[in-house]
Amino acid sequence: MTAFLSVESSLTGRFWRGPDATLDRAAEALAQDSRLPLPVTRILASRGVAPHEAQAYLDPKLRDLLPDPLTLRDMGKAAERIVAATLGRQGIAIFADYDVDGGSSAALLIDWLRQQGLDATLYIPDRIDEGYGPNVPAITGLARDHDLIICVDCGTLSHEALAAAAPRDVIVLDHHQGGETLPPVLAVVNPNRADEDGALGHLCAAGVVFLTLVQCNRLLREGGHAQPDLIRLLDLVALATVADVAPLVGVNRAFVRQGLTVMARRERPGLVALSDVARLDSAPNAFHLGFLLGPRINAGGRVGKADLGALCLSCTDTALAGRLATQLDELNRDRRAIEAAVREAALAQVEARGSDTLVAWAAGEGWHPGVVGIVAARVKEAMNLPSVVIGVEHGIGKGSARSVPGVDLGRAIQRLAAEGLLLKGGGHAMAAGLTIEEAKIPEAMERLSQLLAREMAERSGAGELRISGLMDPAGATIELMQLLDRAGPFGQAAPAPRFAFADQLIDSAGTMGDAHLRLRFRSPGSQPLEAVAWGAMTGPLGPALLESKGRRYHLAGKLELSQWGGRERVRLRLDDAAEVI
Numbered sequence: 001m002t003a004f005l006s007v008e009s010s011l012t013g014r015f016w017r018g019p020d021a022t023l024d025r026a027a028e029a030l031a032q033d034s035r036l037p038l039p040v041t042r043i044l045a046s047r048g049v050a051p052h053e054a055q056a057y058l059d060p061k062l063r064d065l066l067p068d069p070l071t072l073r074d075m076g077k078a079a080e081r082i083v084a085a086t087l088g089r090q091g092i093a094i095f096a097d098y099d100v101d102g103g104s105s106a107a108l109l110i111d112w113l114r115q116q117g118l119d120a121t122l123y124i125p126d127r128i129d130e131g132y133g134p135n136v137p138a139i140t141g142l143a144r145d146h147d148l149i150i151c152v153d154c155g156t157l158s159h160e161a162l163a164a165a166a167p168r169d170v171i172v173l174d175h176h177q178g179g180e181t182l183p184p185v186l187a188v189v190n191p192n193r194a195d196e197d198g199a200l201g202h203l204c205a206a207g208v209v210f211l212t213l214v215q216c217n218r219l220l221r222e223g224g225h226a227q228p229d230l231i232r233l234l235d236l237v238a239l240a241t242v243a244d245v246a247p248l249v250g251v252n253r254a255f256v257r258q259g260l261t262v263m264a265r266r267e268r269p270g271l272v273a274l275s276d277v278a279r280l281d282s283a284p285n286a287f288h289l290g291f292l293l294g295p296r297i298n299a300g301g302r303v304g305k306a307d308l309g310a311l312c313l314s315c316t317d318t319a320l321a322g323r324l325a326t327q328l329d330e331l332n333r334d335r336r337a338i339e340a341a342v343r344e345a346a347l348a349q350v351e352a353r354g355s356d357t358l359v360a361w362a363a364g365e366g367w368h369p370g371v372v373g374i375v376a377a378r379v380k381e382a383m384n385l386p387s388v389v390i391g392v393e394h395g396i397g398k399g400s401a402r403s404v405p406g407v408d409l410g411r412a413i414q415r416l417a418a419e420g421l422l423l424k425g426g427g428h429a430m431a432a433g434l435t436i437e438e439a440k441i442p443e444a445m446e447r448l449s450q451l452l453a454r455e456m457a458e459r460s461g462a463g464e465l466r467i468s469g470l471m472d473p474a475g476a477t478i479e480l481m482q483l484l485d486r487a488g489p490f491g492q493a494a495p496a497p498r499f500a501f502a503d504q505l506i507d508s509a510g511t512m513g514d515a516h517l518r519l520r521f522r523s524p525g526s527q528p529l530e531a532v533a534w535g536a537m538t539g540p541l542g543p544a545l546l547e548s549k550g551r552r553y554h555l556a557g558k559l560e561l562s563q564w565g566g567r568e569r570v571r572l573r574l575d576d577a578a579e580v581i
Contacts, residue, residue, distance in 0.1 A: 069215035074187035079215035090147035097153035098301030103310035104240035105152035115228035124307040134161035153205035206240030234259035243294035247493030270312040273325035286489040299331035302370030367391030373400035412451040471499035473529040533574035552580040
């Protein structure tokens, strides 16, 4: 295979792989038929979009992509019970996970119930004291004072804890992989149950909750009752879908596209306040959800009070929302400091074990359990391997795992739990959590490598950087960005196009803060284009390019719109570079 632009080993050590020739021909044919620019048709061709489907793809409609909620098992029972509790003014408790998906799912239900004049009790377990998912004391207490308990983004594997709710009804709205048996509850609505076909397995929990509310509205309408406005809830579904790294395909794409439109109206006080503390001064996009808003909402569950994120998202008081957002922003700064220390120690362990491994893992005494997930993600990015990071205290490790595309880590973690190597564990394909005895960590990680061996062997392109096509700075226009935006949103399973800029002269290079790099580059006779490489100074890319002024490089990255001084302009989010020899 010939390297694109002859880059066999870039500054980050990657082989540049150009666009597939067959795909390129399909993109060119689509460009001729649709009169869309080639950078856009390359995206459409890679998604399998036929010429007659191009315009519909660029303008996805939720009504066209929304599946019938009743295709999910137990949906009918769940919706009927929720509507009965609502009309009967019964006591409802919501038990949610402490991450963005859990908080958004809880806020969805709270908002929907509030539109009908009903307040629900919110319960989110403390990450350190209670751990993930339902526990017997919490469920027992909620059952004592409520008629119905709805578990969101958790509960599918919580047999013992949910049995403690009897004789109260429990509904589980989840997306994590299920086991061979279900907990003893009224309904488990989960596209990743063992007896589901997986057609909707790409939904996050908030997507499952939204489909449940669609069915609830259908029942209300059939009964002659007023229905809450579901469109206004799509901002929460979009946030959760992106932050939980759900694949942006099918209905998820419509959720995010239309949810961003709802969010841009700035009607939800909590999201407005979070956007303001994050200094988001432009229309929100998927990047903002995943990297600006998501980490702040998560910060409460990681290093602060577990329910802060959900309270902020469901808040209706502007002043209170501002205070909660400020608190989450402060906690996020604390989280970053804790994370940096754990990340450095974890990477040192991983590097000391060498490269001859299928799983990158690290464990340390006293590592804060609230940051092990995000550190696992950083280790995965650095090593391009499934990664596990475990914090140990009093002989018990609590860890998080993050996977790479094509490797189902959640299923393997569940297998470890079934084999007795973990005290408990579960999750989904790309992320999982676990609890383990410290003495069993090495054995469990060796077994995990064995379980993932086949999928890792079938995985290709681990050391490659995929390039969508060539671009010149003169072609990086706002008009092109507007068309590319219509082909999005971009994220998991729907990557943004990565363009290569060949033989560019570096006009300037400097740092932004301690970790980021900023460049200006140009082709002969063209106006310069700005590039930003986030976090580049912590890896090989930033230091290598810092002294690049006056030299020529091939650059690769993704285009984005930035706003400065009230003006929009295009810039490159730089992923990699190679010096022109």
